[in-house]
Amino acid sequence: AGARPAGCSPCGVAALAPGPRRDALLALAKQSILAKLRLAARPSVPQPPSRGALLSALRRMRAQRSDGAAGAGGMLREPARPGMGLQEYEMLSFAEAGSSTSRSVHLHFRFSQEVAGSTEILQATLYLFWAAPGPQPITVRLLQPDVAKPNVTVASETRLEVQRSGWTTLDVGAAVRSLFGQETPRLTVELEVPEGWGSPLPSDHSDSHWPFVVAQAQATTPHRVHRR
């Protein structure tokens, strides 16, 4: 409205009539949010996790925080000082069931390319719930695609002696961090038990004790404040 000094670059909607102005502002809001989330378009309709799995995961994460057990999910890097303008992300990724045999089961965790391509991992923790009634030896392998060969390579192997059923956590920060530089950032976890011991995991996906990974990441490029 009114003559505007030449030096000021308005966003131009102020001069529009109310109807077109609202549409322009809504379009601007969508574009602004997608740009800041580094998304080319809004994600398609999600397949949310089961309510039980989500509540169980949030409860477990809170318990882990209050235990202050940083050891299990050791920080890979200190987060930047607040006010540094580095945008931080927290991701909760539920497992996709992969191939399985009588002795082993594969779990896949996918991370979106948009976040993986512009952030670095500060910390990542794998949460597993053992349904085994008594002591059970279990080998946990972190597999990642090998760019040179069609199969996968073992990034790390951990042997656990599970005493009873319950949650356990594993620091997968280094494995997820190395994935974030790849084309399809997908972490594969292989759980193996001795022959005849039966799967250590809950029976199906909808179970509220389904495995998940919690990752903290930080944008690699500081947020630029544009002053007009």
Add this chain to the structure above:
Amino acid sequence: GVDCGADSRMCCRQEFFVDFKEIGWEDWIIQPEGYHMNFCAGLCPLHVAGIPGLAASFHTAVLNRIKAASAAAAVDSCCVPTQRRPLSLLYYDRDSNIVKTDIPDMIVDSCGCT
């Protein structure tokens, strides 16, 4: 800062709320329910130029003296955000992971003249 009224002409903050349900985004943005995309609009004539919001102070008085003395060389003064805060989002990404992030400087809390 000053919020715009129906017929404000001077530099002020125009409130504008984007309801995610209205734009069909409520299925992938879990929280919040909308985004306060406020923006700054209005004129910054010379006598209010350089006053961030209502924060007049000693240095503003000195500035005004200098501006009054050099009115001929006055440069344009623009209505810009003087205070902003992050927009916290909880959303599903395209792999249906749940992501929480705070996008800095997305919500304008007050406006003032450069």
